[in-house]
Amino acid sequence: MLEDNWTGTSTVPSRGLYPHQWSWDSAFIAIGLRHLSPLRAQTELETLLAAQWDDGRIPHIVFNPSVPLDAYFPSPDFWRSSTAGRAAGAPRTVQTSGIVQPPVHALAAWLVHCSDPGLSRARGFLTRMYPRLAAWHRYLLHRRDLGGGSLASVVHPWEQGMDNSPCWDLPLSRVTPAPARSFRRADLDHGSAQDRPTDLDYGRYVRLATDYRDGEYRDGLDGRQGGGRSEFAVEDPSFNALLIASEHALARIAQELGATGTARHARAERLTAALIDRLWDPAEGMFFSRDVRGGGLIPERSVSGLIPLLLPTLPRDIVEALVRTAASKHFGLGGTTRLVPSYDLLGEAFDPHRYWRGPAWFNTGWLVERGLRTHGERGRADALRRAVLDIADTSGFAEYVDPYTGEACGATGFGWTAALTLDLLHTGTAKGGDRQ
Secondary structure (H helix, E strand, O other): OOOOOEOOOOEOOEOOOEOOEEHHHHHHHHHHHOOOOHHHHHHHHHHHHOOOOOOOOOOOEEOOOOOOHHHOOOOHHHHOHHHHOOOOOOOOOOOEOOOOOOOOHHHHHHHHHHHOHHHHHHHOHHHHHHHHHHHHHHHHHHHOOOOOOOOOEEOOHHHHOOOOOHHHHHHHOOOOOOOHHHOOOHHHHOOOHHHOOOHHHHHHHHHHHHHHHHOOOOOOOOOEEOOEEOOOOEEOHHHHHHHHHHHHHHHHHHHHOOOOOHHHHHHHHHHHHHHHHHHEEOOOOEEOOEEOOOOOEOOOOEHHHHHHHHOOOOOHHHHHHHHHHHHOOOOOEOOOEOOOEOEOOOOOOOOOOOOOOOOEEHHHHHHHHHHHHHOOOHHHHHHHHHHHHHHHHHOOOOOEEOOOOOOEEOOOOOHHHHHHHHHHHHHOOOOOOOOO
């Protein structure tokens, strides 16, 4: 299916539902592709980063001009990147969205390099990628520090990747939805309305994106966009944990290129301390998102709050608390569920089939498995690895699944599900310290 989804320069997540190149999808896909073709994995990332804006942002969608405009919404004519994004340095030769997605890219680039260092060095892969990745991190750490606490904020639920999570319900409640007649939901052509975001939430997504576009995609340290105040700004644990993990990866890339990497490791440590200070709740034993505009943590348990397990220097007491939370009645890992649900099993908004409001996803399973293995939780990591491999196969490599039954939901033949299955087949038995 990775072959079926390959366009010649990149991989679409799904031919029907997602017919363009997505940012964090391509990072995960490259991680899997490195086992089949390191060259193609490098090309995947090179294609994505070729669409980077001058201000450093990597857009969440790079549009394929051969795909009809009505195949996906919001389409290029909605985002108007080459005009609305001109001041921020949007590329002129390719159309993109104007928002971002989680920064998995430096981690992916490092893993791709490690799969064939000879080829990577011969092609100057890291030499070309490093300045682009460094600019991406600068954008997030400076332009997106909207809360003033050193963490990056997302300004749209689509940026965090877990688009429809109940974590966004509170900050989204401040957003006036765009009128339903002002847009057409192409996603409903490919999936059941009962499994997708509601029309109300989708209207709010469209309103946020419209306002950001009309403000020419401006970000500021004071949180002002287009001369106005964005109603949605959230510091998310998963987004920032992936930034920190990628900062550690950038340090390794710097060392490969002849620098020390010391400053980047130190920055990753400072960010880890900020993550704990701003988003950790010791009483609940997990990380929570912070509503920058509303001020305070959002009291919704999401898989996002478990993903900081990825961080290698996370204090042991926090690791142990996260492991207990993952196995608790709220997530049921290793007990009532084999894969990590995207949302609290006991939460009022839990729905085992609705997009990011309960179903289990394979990329978050991969991240939690990697985190468990990083901290020596080998038995739990092995069990999760086996579950991912088994359920990916039996579900037809689904986009996501019912966390209790493994029933397929969303698209099948999904790009990152296939790619991360491939990665776990190759690397799942390595020790955490040895696993590149």
